[in-house]
Amino acid sequence: NAGVTQTPKFRVLKTGQSMTLLCAQDMNHEYMYWYRQDPGMGLRLIHYSVGEGTTAKGEVPDGYNVSRLKKQNFLLGLESAAPSQTSVYFCASSYQQGEAKNIQYFGAGTRLSVL
């Protein structure tokens, strides 16, 4: 059981380049989330999705876009990367209802550097 898988694990971009981060979960979770983790800032929510075909903005959405075309996948896109987007990105997922809704399962992260 893989859980939440993020690809790639590492990436270096030049300013202005674009890229897509992929998150895949095999737990049939309804909810999916993208966070960024920066030193001294903790984790901050970028975008989230409560179901296939739906997305919403989190705390720090600027400069990012997302799509949830399939229930198991949540994509995070950077159209024109900036050095301020250098960070570690985490994807998480959870169930929709019940006590299990409160447990977010995280992937291992993608370390992105923008030069």
Added chain:
Amino acid sequence: QQQVKQSPQSLIVQKGGISIINCAYENTAFDYFPWYQQFPGKGPALLIAIRPDVSEKKEGRFTISFNKSAKQFSLHIMDSQPGDSATYFCAASIETGANNLFFGTGTRLTVIP
């Protein structure tokens, strides 16, 4: 603006000692308070959580103390072990809706043998 404030930023404890991490929040709509543990190179994982209708929750060596009137909660790790060395994040959320988590800034705990 950090919705959940966490301290200290780092903590060094001797093996067998008690580790204490504190968090405070402002939004009284928060009704779920989890703690996540993160090891280097890994994603965070849920450790323990509490709701504001109780003042304390204990799971093994880990205890959350909750003070609703002060809008503060803390994690106590009893008999701290080197294997507890990790970064700990407190968080808060509103259970209705998407249950988005607002994280504290993290505490790096080092337990020395």
